[in-house]
Amino acid sequence: MKALVWHGTTDIRCDSVPDPRIEHERDAIIKxxxxxxxxxxxxxxxxFMPGMKSxxxxxxxxxxxxxxxxxxxxxxxxxxxxxxxxxxxICGECDQCKRGNFSVCETTNRNKGLADxxxxxxxxxxxxxxxxxxxxxxxQAEYLRVPFADTTHIKVPDGIPDEKLLFLSDIxxxxxxxxxxxxxxxxxxxxxxxxGPVGQMTIRSAVLLGARQVIAIDRxxxxxxxxxxxxxxxxxxxxxxxxxxxxxxxxxxGPEKCIDAVGxxxxxxxxxxxMYDRAKQAMxxxxxxxxxxxxxxxxxxxxxxxxxxxxYGGLLDKIPLGAVMNKGLTIRTGQTHVNRWTDDLLxxxxxxxxxPSFVITHTEPLESGPEMYKTFRDKQDGCIKxxxxxxxxxxxxx
Amino acid sequence: xxxxVRRTALSGRSQSSHDKVARGLGxxxxxxxxxxxxxxxxxxxxxxxxxxxxxxxxYGAREIATGVAILNSHDPxxxxxxxxAGDLADVATVAAGVQQDNQSRSRSAVTLATLAAVTLVxxxxxxxxxxxxxxxxxxxxxxxxxxxxxxxxxxxxxAARDFKVPDDMKTPELLRPWDEAKGGRRT
Numbered sequence: 001m002k003a004l005v006w007h008g009t010t011d012i013r014c015d016s017v018p019d020p021r022i023e024h025e026r027d028a029i030i031k032x033x034x035x036x037x038x039x040x041x042x043x044x045x046x047x048f049m050p051g052m053k054s055x056x057x058x059x060x061x062x063x064x065x066x067x068x069x070x071x072x073x074x075x076x077x078x079x080x081x082x083x084x085x086x087x088x089x090i091c092g093e094c095d096q097c098k099r100g101n102f103s104v105c106e107t108t109n110r111n112k113g114l115a116d117x118x119x120x121x122x123x124x125x126x127x128x129x130x131x132x133x134x135x136x137x138x139x140q141a142e143y144l145r146v147p148f149a150d151t152t153h154i155k156v157p158d159g160i161p162d163e164k165l166l167f168l169s170d171i172x173x174x175x176x177x178x179x180x181x182x183x184x185x186x187x188x189x190x191x192x193x194x195x196g197p198v199g200q201m202t203i204r205s206a207v208l209l210g211a212r213q214v215i216a217i218d219r220x221x222x223x224x225x226x227x228x229x230x231x232x233x234x235x236x237x238x239x240x241x242x243x244x245x246x247x248x249x250x251x252x253x254g255p256e257k258c259i260d261a262v263g264x265x266x267x268x269x270x271x272x273x274x275m276y277d278r279a280k281q282a283m284x285x286x287x288x289x290x291x292x293x294x295x296x297x298x299x300x301x302x303x304x305x306x307x308x309x310x311x312y313g314g315l316l317d318k319i320p321l322g323a324v325m326n327k328g329l330t331i332r333t334g335q336t337h338v339n340r341w342t343d344d345l346l347x348x349x350x351x352x353x354x355x356p357s358f359v360i361t362h363t364e365p366l367e368s369g370p371e372m373y374k375t376f377r378d379k380q381d382g383c384i385k386x387x388x389x390x391x392x393x394x395x396x397x398x
Numbered sequence: 399x400x401x402x403v404r405r406t407a408l409s410g411r412s413q414s415s416h417d418k419v420a421r422g423l424g425x426x427x428x429x430x431x432x433x434x435x436x437x438x439x440x441x442x443x444x445x446x447x448x449x450x451x452x453x454x455x456x457y458g459a460r461e462i463a464t465g466v467a468i469l470n471s472h473d474p475x476x477x478x479x480x481x482x483a484g485d486l487a488d489v490a491t492v493a494a495g496v497q498q499d500n501q502s503r504s505r506s507a508v509t510l511a512t513l514a515a516v517t518l519v520x521x522x523x524x525x526x527x528x529x530x531x532x533x534x535x536x537x538x539x540x541x542x543x544x545x546x547x548x549x550x551x552x553x554x555x556x557a558a559r560d561f562k563v564p565d566d567m568k569t570p571e572l573l574r575p576w577d578e579a580k581g582g583r584r585t
Contacts, residue, residue, distance in 0.1 A: 185574065
């Protein structure tokens with residue numbers, strides 16, 4: 001089959017690789033009908049996340065049709081089922097899964113020893129996201145093997161386009177969780193850093209959950225225009241001071257809820273501290289560029305909440321924990337507990353409360369995936385979200 | 399719209415022609431740096447300058463460091479600009495060290511012409527890499543019509559206010575805002 005394969009820093013190719021097969025009785029194989037490139041895939045593309053090996057298949061936002069089911073997965077799946085695959089692989093049986101903390105499933109990371117060393121304790125296995133999280137082949141491919149398939153799936157009805165459902169795999173529940181864990185009150189101002197795909201979903205989630213005002217921060221006009229369309233007040237950090245503007249919009253008190261939808265690759269030349277971080281990264285003295293974290297900690301209203309859906313990978317420098325401590329801020333973060341939210345979110349899509357396909361700017365055949373990685377990373381061509389269609393040819397531009 | 403804004407990667411690849419040139423410059427930097435470290439005398443003679451062997455060795459170390467950085471960076475642009483700065487230092491060094499005899503003068507002239515050509519390649523590469531990054535200059539699209547709310551923004555505001563936030567994500571009672579309108583109860 002064809003798949004997008006990581007070969008090294010910024011080097012992804014569409015290669016022929018062996019078809020996946022059932023390896024365990026809880027496995028299933030799906031024929032991929034749509035998959036997407038996630039912003040967190042760019043951390044692998046740029047090789048900021050450790051644990052990739054040449055030959056790894058990329059991708060963790062995938063949906064398709066079940067074509068083969070292992071005997072132990074047949075109680076909940078059958079050939080022909082239409083499924084979205086959450087990016088977190090879950091057993092459904094461990095203590096964390098039973099509590100709904102699916103992203104820290106204790107069972108599914110087959111490289112538990114590595115994760116124990118890196119993070120202290122293991123997290124869930126993830127599709128196509130380094131050997132620290134199991135080294136499972138990803139879904140930017142024609143077929144995907146789904147381990148623990150009896151629990152690792154979201155069944156979706158026929159008759160609705162893939163584009164409305166695909167993002168249940170990651171960015172929609174990720175944006176939703178980012179807003180939910182802020183426990184938004186009708187009097188709250190919610191500030192969201194980053195208007196990429198997760199930022200856009202977070203904006204919509206905060207609007208649906210009833211925030212008094214939602215403020216979105218980015219520098220790219222096309223992303224800010226999409227944020228504004230979703231109901232946000234926008235701040236272009238290249239044109240005005242984020243801190244001054246946020247204080248102005250909140251009567252000098254700062255936003256109650258701050259959400260980091262940027263993560264470890266903050267714009268490298270966007271601020272002095274980011275340039276400092278970039279220089280330290282180049283010398284391997286720091287892994288991430290936490291400009292957004294610093295700004296959130298500084299500007300957030302005392303007793304406020306910092307929500308961090310943005311991905312961080314390792315060791316961060318110059319974190320103003322004094323501001324966090326003295327202002328009594330609450331930090332909530334983590335990979336998304338996808339299946340905790342998807343029943344509710346699927347209903348919201350079916351009820352036309354939200355149509356997540358708004359974020360798609362490019363639809364391309366799988367074979368164009370490598371060049372779309374660069375287009376997405378460099379934010380060219382107005383690119384915000386790329387959907388790839390295995391088994392199609394030619395221009396499918398959205 | 400798509401014929402206005404170009405894509406940057408080579409067809410079927412995740413890298414652009416400028417990325418490829420940058421990698422080539424990275425390897426070139428390392429090769430030149432090794433030559434400058436190992437045989438600074440020969441490099442000085444070829445360039446028509448004398449007595450600058452220690453300086454050339456230093457430049458060799460610089461070239462190797464830059465080359466390694468280019469090959470290991472996801473974004474080689476700053477390092478290509480570092481090469482441009484190095485090129486200017488090289489030009490200044492050769493220009494200051496030109497000897498008066500004809501053979502040396504002609505060697506220095508060839509060296510300066512070569513350095514000028516390499517500088518142009520570096521400049522073109524750095525500019526090309528810079529132009530591939532999104533900015534106000536490259537943005538061409540307006541997504542003002544993409545609210546994502548089929549029933550409109552007004553209907554969407556607060557439509558999920560009845561959502562039950564799980565207990566583990568709730569703000570503690572004492573941190574909730576005070577609501578005077580509700581007679582001093584917390585929201």
